[in-house]
Amino acid sequence: MRTIAVLGGGIGGLAASYYLCKSPQISKVVVFESSNRFGGRLWSTRRSDGAVFEHGPRAIRPAGAVGHNTLNMVDDLGLAMEILPVTHSHVASKNRYLYVNGQLHRMPSGISGLLRTVPPFSRPLLLNIAMEILVKKGTEDDESIHSFVSRRLGKELADIAVDSLCRGVFAGDCKKLSVRSCLPLLYNAEQRRGSLTLGLLLGSGPNPVVTPGPLAQRSIKESWAQWSLSRGLESLAESITEYLQQSEIVQLHREAAVKQISPSASGWMIHLEDGVISADHIISALPAKALASSLPPSCQPLIQELQDISTVTVAVVNLEYDGSILPVKGFGHLIPSSEDRGVLGVVYDSVSFPQHNRPKGETTRLTVMMGGAWFQEEFGAPEAVKDEHLLARATEVVNCHLGVNTAPSWSWVTLQRDCIPQYYQGHYRRVEAMQRFIRKNNLSLSLIGSSYDGVSVNEVIFSGRTAVEELLGRGV
Template sequence: MQKTVAVLGGGIGGLSTCYHLSKSIQVSKVVLLEASGRCGGWVSTTRREDGAVFEHGPRGVRPAGTTGKYILNMLTELGLESEILPVPHHHVASKNRFLYVKGQLHKMPSGLGGVVRTIPPFSSPIMLSVLKEVLVSKGTQEDESVHAFVSRRLGSELADIAIDALCRGVFAGDSRKLSVRSCFPPLYSAEKARGSILLGMLMGYEKRPPVVRSALLQRAQKERWAQWSLRRGMQALPEALEETLRGHERVEVHYNAPVRRLDNTAAGWEIKLEDGSTLKADHVISAVPAAALAAVLPPAAQPLSQQLRGIPTATVGMVNLEFSGSVLPVTGFGHLVPSSEDRGLLGVVYDSVPFPEHNRAGEPTTRLTIMMGGSWFEEVFGQPDHVTEQELLDRAAEALKTHLGITDAPLWSKAAVLKNCIPQYHLGHWKRLETMRQYISDASLPLSLAGASYDGVSISDVISSGRQAAERLLGKV
């Protein structure tokens, strides 16, 4: 029986943790400590009075896999079914994704026709690389960079162009440093289990736990959703979780409550806050970034702090723009840019194509998001604290002119530097996690780790990490 559980961080991971803890009578009190004045973390939406919606963080969720299914069931519990904006697989935003290579936009090959023919920027059909992959011998290393893994199994061209760009789009990271084992576990597991990515995908490589099939989950499977958002933007999800928690008699939500120090005593944790007050808890679940947890752990836990500080992060420059009328030369989800083309520009999302419901009422408009920097931020822009909004806007305007031929002045704009927003799982990340969890176990620390720093950076992964931390504590896993 856990008496009081304190959850550090009110981002989507911390909210998910509290939500799953609050459902159990084994916990007498859940205390959520959020350092800022709002919950939701990097999930942040602007809603304008004319109905326009702009995302400044994650902008959609994939319903695939076990984690995706759990989240759809959670939406049902939160009463958000009517808010969902689904994008099915046959939608133009699902089928059309572009790469900007050698000064030109290229549609990524899709469907059978796309993979059996040679389609620029590739010099041979992708199907050839996939079929040859079955003959490549199994790797022997415990971990490998994403770039090295894909080069070895599918060839250097796919690694240099498509995978390089994909890692920039998903992780804002460098495929030559990111770990395949931690960033793309299905690829690593497929090779380990079947000796081939293709065979692993066709024959299966892991047992998946059954998930209750809610009506919403059945609808998503029937309509073949590729991703979804919410009518009032992604921030509606943390808001619904927060509202549920605030209405729960066993849950306390504290805002503007940064933790100064955690002290582990015989009676549990003493949590000292910046305002001088102290809270007591039997167990702490940390859903703050790894470096933030390292900064408040007691000196005795120095080996753990050192490991936590070793998880790097990437900073992203994010620019939201709105234009009058239809300004895009192509329709699709957006385009990604390999590092060989432009180190500073990661990609452009054509927000109005997948989610036209987020456009303002009245005259048609086009909403775009430009993402910059990532692992290359300081090299291209300098220190994050010194980068102005105007610098980001200028760089975005230059990219839109060069890549898409857009020269109009935007109707509306917002630019921000999201400092240290995406953890980077570099080579050996899995070993670091193993070492940290072993230390927590050996030292009998009443501490659990959740959030984006450890087992996945997508919204689905982070929500799932909160659920799993809660369930482990409650003895369900």
């Protein structure tokens, strides 16, 4: 009997278990989750009046192999009828804003937007793109996103647009984040074509291939930009959990924190609060530091690399207002660190997914994201900050940025502690060193999740699939 232990019941661990279930080579899958629920950061509140609020990711992109892979899973789980697609022609896709110098500015889009000087930029962005083709290829094996974009597209674009983008996606500082690990598409475009423009136009190397199923084909045909589910994205985690519960080979354990893992003759011994379980192989979907604290001393080089992966804390404040209160329509707005270090952005949830509004009475739902790499300096220690302080800051932002003078009719403050790993310069070397150690020592261990090769839901799910395929390829 081949027993696979999956550590962590977030979307990565659930995805890996889902793919393991589909193989006749696997006899038993045991999933350990330390909290009282599965799904990790996929966390939706469904109010009794029909309104839905997201406390983690709120939409998923359908594009590329990893996007198609997730949609294939959604199809297989029978969730296609619950999909809420947002097309590229939708106002939430076309209108994205930056809050700079105390004003909202719509980001340029389309050829006309690139040809004109659009505030807050001082010249047409097409000039930056045209000049980029002439820039020499960088000589470093990695550099910060800010340095990379400044060199190729100009400092203004890096200071405003890219700074804001990194805060919105990674809640991080673009002057520290690695372009090679965070934005591999851009890094590879320069490496293989000598230019971002040529790389994006002509392709910049091999990509994983996933055959799009019916739902993914529909997303291509209808030109989706993003999607959610009618009951929130936590539905995806819940559906995988139900699928696993129906499998005869899966055991799911909530409130089962892994205290220690130690090598055994056949693989590993997994020490829990109330006993020990043996496994032939471990797939760890735990955050890097959590895995580090569980490994035996013989894995000290691996432990050190895992401990060196930083994370940031994000305050997520969901707000509901009576009536239609937005001065503009769009996806939302981001704020560069030069404008307000503590506030990352505001998402206009009601514009993208009005289906999540309560059915009776017009309302506006917003989410304010705060902290990230600047949490400590702006709000203090996460364990000491009070919800009331975070809520007050969020409502002040909505008042100042959007001119909303009324108080929210409903609010929910969530502190997502250590929720987004930060891929600093040289992150790829750290991941390579960990994989080398695992291979050299013949450890029956796979590392998946957002700590290593991508923080998006799609990338985390795909990391679970890849680990399972590699495991099965080795004849487990």
